Amino acid sequence: MSLARRLEVVLAPVVLGVVALVLWQTAVVVLELRPFVVPSPTSIAAELTQNASFIAAAAVSTALNALVGLVVGVVAALLAAAVSAAVRTLDEMSAPLAAAAAVVPIVALAPVLYTMFGANVQTARIAVAAIVSFVPVYVNTLRGLRTVAPVHRDLLRAYAATRRQATTTVTLPGALPFVFSGLRVASSLAVISALVAEYFGGPVDGLGKAITSAVSSSNYPLAWAYVVGAVVIGLVFFCATAGVERLALHRRTPR
Numbered sequence: 704m705s706l707a708r709r710l711e712v713v714l715a716p717v718v719l720g721v722v723a724l725v726l727w728q729t730a731v732v733v734l735e736l737r738p739f740v741v742p743s744p745t746s747i748a749a750e751l752t753q754n755a756s757f758i759a760a761a762a763v764s765t766a767l768n769a770l771v772g773l774v775v776g777v778v779a780a781l782l783a784a785a786v787s788a789a790v791r792t793l794d795e796m797s798a799p800l801a802a803a804a805a806v807v808p809i810v811a812l813a814p815v816l817y818t819m820f821g822a823n824v825q826t827a828r829i830a831v832a833a834i835v836s837f838v839p840v841y842v843n844t845l846r847g848l849r850t851v852a853p854v855h856r857d858l859l860r861a862y863a864a865t866r867r868q869a870t871t872t873v874t875l876p877g878a879l880p881f882v883f884s885g886l887r888v889a890s891s892l893a894v895i896s897a898l899v900a901e902y903f904g905g906p907v908d909g910l911g912k913a914i915t916s917a918v919s920s921s922n923y924p925l926a927w928a929y930v931v932g933a934v935v936i937g938l939v940f941f942c943a944t945a946g947v948e949r950l951a952l953h954r955r956t957p958r
Contacts, residue, residue: 772831781844
């Protein structure tokens with residue numbers, strides 16, 4: 704990629720973001736919108752500056768829960784998909800469970816997990832993030848493991864390749880893009896689920912609790928400042944996932 708193209712890729716979203724903020728600020732001033740409707744970007748920026756340490760601490764707490772839950776969910780999903788791909792009966796048995804896990808609402812799941820694990824630990828929030836992360840990775844990985852082209856399978860049989868050789872040379876490389884497709888979705892869902900789970904109990908930390916506290920005291924710019932912290936976490940997770948995907952796919956691409 705040329706330097707000009709790289710600058711275009713970087714500057715285009717920055718310019719769009721600046722334009723959006725200017726339009727937002729203008730709309731708030733011209734329409735005289737009240738803070739409880741939508742605060743101005745300048746007031747949110749002021750709260751960000753004044754409460755940077757508190758926002759950072761809450762963001763770190765939420766990010767750690769989301770990260771641990773994401774790792775647990777992804778590892779469990781990869782193992783389950785590998786076993787289901789090897790044993791079709793398990794695949795058929797687990798399909799209803801995966802579908803059920805995909806539609807369980809966090810608002811119903813979080814209070815139950817707080818009752819099970821206790822409201823003074825982070826376990827319930829991590830469990831919510833893990834369950835939500837499990838489904839997209841499991842479904843996409845299983846699909847990737849099932850999509851080996853018949854011509855490739857026949858070619859390996861013709862060369863008397865072992866099952867292990869077929870798995871490492873064809874099945875796993877072919878499934879890798881599907882794995883990362885699921886991982887991209889799961890990384891965002893982990894942050895969202897960990898944040899939402901904080902609304903329903905648990906230790907008094909994290910962005911979810913902070914947003915609730917700010918709204919209850921009618922400090923809407925501060926609440927939006929905490930929302931900005933959540934957006935930053937989501938962007939970090941997305942960029943990290945994209946970076947790992949690019950590195951993995953680049954390494955397996957022949958030169």
